[in-house]
Amino acid sequence: MNAKPKLRIGIPGDYLPFGIINEDSPLGFAGHDVDLAAELCREAGLAPLFVLTTWPTFMTDLAEGRFDIAAGGVSWVPERARLTDALPRYAPFAKVALIRRDSIERFQTPEDLNQPDVRVIKNPGGTNERWVDANLTRAQVATVADNATIPARIANEVGDVMITDSFEAHWYASRDVRLTLAMNGRHLTPTAWKTMLVRRGARRPVLPGRQIPRRFRTACPDPLFCLGSPGARRCSSDAGCQMAGCRQTF
Numbered sequence: 004m005n006a007k008p009k010l011r012i013g014i015p016g017d018y019l020p021f022g023i024i025n026e027d028s029p030l031g032f033a034g035h036d037v038d039l040a041a042e043l044c045r046e047a048g049l050a051p052l053f054v055l056t057t058w059p060t061f062m063t064d065l066a067e068g069r070f071d072i073a074a075g076g077v078s079w080v081p082e083r084a085r086l087t088d089a090l091p092r093y094a095p096f097a098k099v100a101l102i103r104r105d106s107i108e109r110f111q112t113p114e115d116l117n118q119p120d121v122r123v124i125k126n127p128g129g130t131n132e133r134w135v136d137a138n139l140t141r142a143q144v145a146t147v148a149d150n151a152t153i154p155a156r157i158a159n160e161v162g163d164v165m166i167t168d169s170f171e172a173h174w175y176a177s178r179d180v181r182l183t184l185a186m187n188g189r190h191l192t193p194t195a196w197k198t199m200l201v202r203r204g205a206r207r208p209v210l211p212g213r214q215i216p217r218r219f220r221t222a223c224p225d226p227l228f229c230l231g232s233p234g235a236r237r238c239s240s241d242a243g244c245q246m247a248g249c250r251q252t253f
Contacts, residue, residue, distance in 0.1 A: 059128030
């Protein structure tokens with residue numbers, strides 16, 4: 004029997020809940036975008052092959068043909084869209100500040116984040132770094148390559164603030180009682196969207212109805228919190244979000 008043609012999917016593998024290295028998974032990775040890519044490949048008759056990349060290099064890796072699609076928590080931004088094709092956008096989000104719970108009173112406004120005694124830890128190469136560099140010019144800023152280790156550094160008092168997307172912040176805050184969102188989760192940016200970037204000329208998955216499958220979208224009042232809450236399920240019916248107390252619909 005002929006093997007299915009492969010679709011190569013680049014993923015940084017350090018960004019929950021979208022994609023994380025997982026040696027116990029047959030795909031080598033786990034997370035929302037891993038499941039989504041596998042589903043799109045199934046619909047298109049392709050076999051997913053996940054390729055490890057990094058946030059600073061994924062656009063170059065995509066352009067040079069190391070893989071066909073970039074995924075794993077990639078934000079849609081105009082400059083990326085000019086260089087690639089993209090699948091339909093999904094998972095609306097905004098930037099927030101992840102802090103220790105004992106620092107709630109310290110960080111009451113965005114200006115409180117940008118002080119000389121504030122230690123900010125950022126990961127390189129993405130939109131989080133871009134926001135930090137543009138807005139936290141007075142703070143002490145350190146760069147850590149492995150994004151997945153930063154929340155623990157905040158919790159362990161190595162740093163004070165991590166700027167990240169609302170879903171990642173909620174994912175970690177819901178699992179570590181030492182962490183919470185500054186300013187009660189106040190958004191620091193307008194709403195943006197996640198996507199999968201497609202190298203021009205690459206095989207493009209055929210989407211049912213040209214849309215992201217319903218169970219991989221989100222409709223939570225605080226975007227993607229449904230993916231970050233213990234025991235929550237992805238939305239899978241016309242009823243919309245099945246998270247307790249959520250009445251949002253698609």
